[in-house]
Amino acid sequence: MKHKIITALFILCIIALFVFLYQDKSFFYLLATLIILYLTITALGSYQIKWNYFIKSVNEGKPEGISLTFDDGPEPKVTKKILDVLELAGVKATFFLIGKKAEQYPDIINLIVSKGHTIGNHSWSHHAGIGMFSKQKLLADFNQCSQKIEEITGQKTVYLRPPFGVTNPRYENVLKNTGMKSIGWSIRSFDTSAKNEQKLLHRITSQLKPGAIVLLHDTKDITLDILPALLNYCKQNNIAIKPLAELIET
Numbered sequence: 628m629k630h631k632i633i634t635a636l637f638i639l640c641i642i643a644l645f646v647f648l649y650q651d652k653s654f655f656y657l658l659a660t661l662i663i664l665y666l667t668i669t670a671l672g673s674y675q676i677k678w679n680y681f682i683k684s685v686n687e688g689k690p691e692g693i694s695l696t697f698d699d700g701p702e703p704k705v706t707k708k709i710l711d712v713l714e715l716a717g718v719k720a721t722f723f724l725i726g727k728k729a730e731q732y733p734d735i736i737n738l739i740v741s742k743g744h745t746i747g748n749h750s751w752s753h754h755a756g757i758g759m760f761s762k763q764k765l766l767a768d769f770n771q772c773s774q775k776i777e778e779i780t781g782q783k784t785v786y787l788r789p790p791f792g793v794t795n796p797r798y799e800n801v802l803k804n805t806g807m808k809s810i811g812w813s814i815r816s817f818d819t820s821a822k823n824e825q826k827l828l829h830r831i832t833s834q835l836k837p838g839a840i841v842l843l844h845d846t847k848d849i850t851l852d853i854l855p856a857l858l859n860y861c862k863q864n865n866i867a868i869k870p871l872a873e874l875i876e877t
C-alpha cells in the first residue's frame with residue numbers, strides 16, 4: 628500500500644537528517660517541514676478514498692456505463708420513493724446500508740432486494756469517530772452490519788463502503804477478514820449539503836464519464852427530486868446505468 632512506502636521514505640529521510648545535518652542550522656526547519664508534510668499526506672490520504680492510500684478501493688468501473696450508489700439508508704421517507712423512481716426507469720443501483728437503521732426497517736431492506744438492487748455494507752454504527760476505532764472494534768462494527776443484512780435478506784454482503792470515505796490501515800484487517808471489496812466513487816455529489824437542485828444535477832452530469840461510480844444518499848429529498856432528471860439525462864445521452872457488479876467485476 629502507498630502509505631507503507633511513504634512511511635518508509637519518511638523514516639529514511641528522518642534518519643538521513645539526523646546523520647548528515649544534525650549540526651546544521653537548517654536541521655530543525657527541515658525536521659519540522661518533513662513532519663508537517665508527512666502528516667498532511669497522511670490526513671489527505673485518509674480522506675481521499677480515490678487515492679487508494681491505505682487500502683485498495685474500486686473507484687470506477689469498466690467504460691461501459693456508470694453505476695449509482697446510495698449511502699446512509701434506509702430512510703423510510705426517502706428510500707421507498709427512490710426505489711419507485713428507479714423502477715420506473717428500469718435502473719438497478721446499490722444501497723450501502725447502515726446496519727442499525729437496517730435493523731429498524733427490515734421491510735425496506737427486503738423491498739430493495741426484491742426490486743433487484745444490490746445491498747452493500749456501510750458499517751453498523753456509521754459512528755462519527757469510526758476512523759478512530761481499534762482494529763477489533765472496526766471489524767466487529769462491519770461484521771455486525773453484514774450479519775444483520777444476512778439475517779434479513781439471507782444474502783451475504785460482498786461490498787463495503789467506509790463511512791465518510793475515510794480509510795486507515797485498520798481497514799486492511801476488515802477487508803482481509805470479511806473478504807469484502809471496498810467501493811469508493813469517482814463522483815461525489817455532495818447531495819447531503821446541496822441546497823440547489825440545478826447546481827446538484829449539474830455537479831453530477833458535468834463529471835459523468837464512462838465507468839463512473841456516483842455517490843448519492845437516500846436520506847435527503849433533494850436527491851429524490853433530481854433523480855428523475857439525472858436518469859433522463861443518462862437516457863438522452865446513451866449512458867447506460869449498470870448494477871455495480873456488472874460495471875466492476877471482470
Ligand SMILES: [Zn+2]
Nearest residue numbers: 698699790791
Ligand atoms: Zn455514510
